[in-house]
Amino acid sequence: MRVPRASTSSAPRLRNGTTEDPLPAADEVHDQIRALRRRLSDVLERLDLTALEQEVARLEGLSAAPDFWDDAARARGLMQRLTDASRRVSTWRGLESQLDDAEALLELAAEADDAETGAEAVAEAAAEVAAARAQFEALEFELSFAGPYDDRDAILAIHAGAGGTESQDWAEMLQRMYLRWFERKGFDATLVDLTHGEEAGIKSATIEVRGGLAYGWLRSERGVHRLVRISPFDLTHSRHTSFALVEVMPEVVGEAEVEIKGDDLRIDTFRASGHGGQNVQKNDTAVRITHIPTGIVVVCQNERSQGRNRDSAMKVLEARLLEREVERQEAERARLKGEHVEAGWGNQIRSYVLQPYKMVKDLRSGYETSDPDSILDGELDDLISAYLKSRIGAGNGDGPGPAG
Numbered sequence: 001m002r003v004p005r006a007s008t009s010s011a012p013r014l015r016n017g018t019t020e021d022p023l024p025a026a027d028e029v030h031d032q033i034r035a036l037r038r039r040l041s042d043v044l045e046r047l048d049l050t051a052l053e054q055e056v057a058r059l060e061g062l063s064a065a066p067d068f069w070d071d072a073a074r075a076r077g078l079m080q081r082l083t084d085a086s087r088r089v090s091t092w093r094g095l096e097s098q099l100d101d102a103e104a105l106l107e108l109a110a111e112a113d114d115a116e117t118g119a120e121a122v123a124e125a126a127a128e129v130a131a132a133r134a135q136f137e138a139l140e141f142e143l144s145f146a147g148p149y150d151d152r153d154a155i156l157a158i159h160a161g162a163g164g165t166e167s168q169d170w171a172e173m174l175q176r177m178y179l180r181w182f183e184r185k186g187f188d189a190t191l192v193d194l195t196h197g198e199e200a201g202i203k204s205a206t207i208e209v210r211g212g213l214a215y216g217w218l219r220s221e222r223g224v225h226r227l228v229r230i231s232p233f234d235l236t237h238s239r240h241t242s243f244a245l246v247e248v249m250p251e252v253v254g255e256a257e258v259e260i261k262g263d264d265l266r267i268d269t270f271r272a273s274g275h276g277g278q279n280v281q282k283n284d285t286a287v288r289i290t291h292i293p294t295g296i297v298v299v300c301q302n303e304r305s306q307g308r309n310r311d312s313a314m315k316v317l318e319a320r321l322l323e324r325e326v327e328r329q330e331a332e333r334a335r336l337k338g339e340h341v342e343a344g345w346g347n348q349i350r351s352y353v354l355q356p357y358k359m360v361k362d363l364r365s366g367y368e369t370s371d372p373d374s375i376l377d378g379e380l381d382d383l384i385s386a387y388l389k390s391r392i393g394a395g396n397g398d399g400p401g402p403a404g
Contacts, residue, residue: 024126026106032129033099033106040095040136043143046392049092056085091139098132144388149250149326150216155319157206160197161224161243161345168201170227170242173376175205178221180378187211192312193300200233206300206316215250220387222248223349230355239355245345249319250326258321260314266290267310272301289313296320352376365390 059082062068069075105125112118145151156178160171182189188210195203209218224245231240252258269284286301287309298320300313352372353359360375360383361368367386369375375383 024122026109026122026125029102029106029122029126029129032126032133033102036129036133036136037099040092040099043136043140043392044092047092047143049089052085053089056082056089059085095132095136095139098128098135102126102128102132140389140392141385143392144385145213145216146392147216147219150213150219152215152253153208153210153251154215154218155192155206155208155249155251155316156218156221157204157247157249157316158202159204159245159247160202161245163240163242165197165199165201165233166231166240167242167244168197168199168203169233170201170225171203171205171244172197172201173227174225174244174246175202175207177376177378177380178207181380182209182211182378184378184381185211185217187214191302192316193302195299208312208315215248216388217384218248219250220384221246221349223347224345226348226351228351228353228355243345243348247320247323249316249323252315252318252322258318260291260318260321264292266292269306285309287313289317291317291321294321294324296324362387 059078062078063075063082068078102125105121105128109118109121109125112121158171158174158178160167179189190208190210191205192208193204193206195205197203224243227242227244229240229242230237234240266289268288268290270286270288271284272286285304285306286299287306288297288299289310290297296317298313298316300309300316303309303312349364350360350362352375353361354372358370358372359368360372362383365387367383369383
């Protein structure tokens with residue numbers, strides 16, 4: 001691993017008399033340690049590592065009880081929790097120890113009898129800091145996907161807000177943005193349902209997204225997206241504000257997660273329609289399923305077979321019911337913390353400004369960029385990553401654990 005270059009105006013001391021790999025200055029390494037300690041302290045506070053250490057101590061106490069193994073199944077479960085918690089504590093405290101070791105090396109460098117020994121200690125400290133930083137960043141990214149459903153496939157739905165053609169065009173722009181991003185990520189995207197606008201754009205779209213951590217990435221997109229621009233549909237070239245709602249639901253993988261009774265469903269069939277509402281099928285292939293207890297309605301009409309549309313509609317309904325439970329538990333956690341969480345159209349998460357200036361700003365993480373064209377072309381990784389990192393320790397992934 002290369003050692004970071006020193007920032008000094010004088011010629012750096014070089015190893016083995018060569019001009020490669022200049023040695024770092026001790027002050028520079030000290031600065032790196034302080035910066036990494038601040039980042040580490042922030043994450044440990046959000047993770048509440050002290051509470052996790054107390055949980056480890058509690059589980060160790062339980063495991064030492066004489067009757068601990070009388071209930072073997074319960075004991076195995078507690079031992080697994082103890083193992084997982086101990087590993088997390090050891091990993092994060094280990095990073096603190098690495099930084100302590102690096103500082104100790106710098107102290108040795110300052111007390112060294114000769115310049116060469118001191119320079120070697122500084123270089124070793126720099127290497128220790130570089131290794132700690134790499135491990136921290138890998139762990140930080142991993143924590144972004146600690147939610148119970150993050151490794152699942154997802155269903156994404158886009159709905160145009162009030163405003164007719166303006167909002168419907170904005171909804172279609174968002175659909176294109178996500179499809180481009182899915183392509184960049186290597187996700188497999190299937191359009192389950194699409195309702196076109198009367199003049200332009202779309203009223204709604206539902207997309208099934210398959211790929212590694214699909215829900216983990218996409219859960220950051222739930223909420224209202226706001227667009228400000230000079231309208232291409234307004235002859236006066238006035239500035240317009242448009243809104244679209246994005247919903248993201250995890251795939252249901254087991255019947256135990258969502259219970260749907262046959263008596264709770266009303267299933268209607270009708271002919272699929274295209275642009276302007278005209279029928280595009282001679283038979284009733286489109287399916288509308290209404291979940292009577294919740295009032296949730298799902299429509300699927302993109303397949304040519306009524307059976308396949310029904311299967312797709314049931315999959316979307318199951319995902320909506322699971323997401324409903326996720327949101328309920330999320331709201332309860334927020335209530336206990338004294339926070340207020342808006343649902344649906346009240347939850348504006350991001351602004352996209354195209355005129356009179358250019359900016360995209362995430363209202364939750366504070367991330368912003370002056371390049372909305374790239375964002376709308378599907379370059380979303382930095383934007384999404386900033387939000388996910390800001391949520392580390394805030395509920396472990398926005399949802400409850402899977403059933404069972």
